[in-house]
Amino acid sequence: MEKENRVNFTYMGRSYSDINDDSSAFSDCNSDRSGEFPTASSESRRLLMACVPENSDDLIRQLVADLESCSIDEQKQAALEIRLLAKNKSENRLKIAKAGAVKPLVSLISSSDLQLQEYGVTAILNLSLCDENKELIATSGAIKPLVRALKTGTPTAKENAACALLRLSQVEANKIAIGRSGAIPPLVNLLENGGFRGKKDASTALYSLCSVKENKIRAVQAGIMKPLVELMADFNSNMVDKSAYVLSLLVTLPEAKTASVQEGGIPVLVEIIEVGTQRQKEIAVAILLQVCEESVVYRTLVAREGAIPPLVALSQSGTNRAKQKWCCVVLCVMICGQAETLIELLRQPRSGNAAARASDVSV
Secondary structure (H helix, E strand, C coil): CCECCCCEEEECCEEEECCCCCCCCCCCCCCCCCCCCCCHHHHHHHHHHHCCCCCCHHHHHHHHHHHCCCCHHHHHHHHHHHHHHHHHCHHHHHHHHHCCCHHHHHHHHCCCCHHHHHHHHHHHHHHHCCHHHHHHHHHCCCHHHHHHHHHHCCHHHHHHHHHHHHHHHCCHHHHHHHHHCCCHHHHHHHHHHCCHHHHHHHHHHHHHHCCEHHHHHHHHHCCCHHHHHHHHHCCCCCCHHHHHHHHHHHCCCHHHHHHHHHCCHHHHHHHHHHHCCHHHHHHHHHHHHHHHCCCHHHHHHHHHCCCHHHHHHHHCCCCCCHHHHHHHHHHHHHHHCCHHHHHHHHHCCCCCCHHHHHCCCCC
């Protein structure tokens, strides 16, 4: 499997890491956050289950048997209760998997009954929170049914399927299988059309899957650039960081650079450098470094968007991030081709007119 490492950009014999630490941009999917018990009878059963001792092996065996019942209602109730047992108690996740619940739950994910499908997807998600269960879930054939639920399920099923696929993608061997099973286009659709939780879960899953080159290609072909650029442009979306990190993975591909420019990515990235948070500015600079690397046309577009003044201002900021400062200088030199003028400008003491003077550099 071809796995791409984080890109190091080299210019004039000097290397620059493409982006800063991304660990705080993405939060891993937790157990399901949807309402589990819609009926009064189920609520009563929940209270009863809360009184069951934690070593309820007999109960778990009975629930696993009920998953294969001829009655859809019994299957729903069993999946619902397994989902609850696995939601908040980590010790139950391994017990349930060892009792043989995974294969019948995978079968339920393919059900034409959307509620039963949702319960099956969510139970699998909760079981996947145990690292020891990930391989068993994948080898039990869960990937294709999860992708199908991602395409055709209820909104909750789609979100939880995205989360479950994210969990499975944390095993490197599963990334290719998930991509080849058709997961990328529905994840892109969820990123574009889902609610906030759906967008967040889709972006996190895509970020994990797109560490593999062939999944990057699939994402670009699925039209990912449009929703990424739109989310980066919306500072109220709470998705600027996540979308930018996904874009930073993709722009190593020539076709991704082209698509990002065609979707209006350059003015959005320049705006982020102007008004974004410190981390957002750093990501935007790193992306523009990749976009401008081999294209005079793109450098000209960046310059015309007024990128030089905010880049100079960022390079002169009070932080001690040498990488940030040098990435800004490199990008400015790329755009302008006037290294001596820029370096002299950057040596001057910072003042309110520094950015204004930078705008006088011709392109």
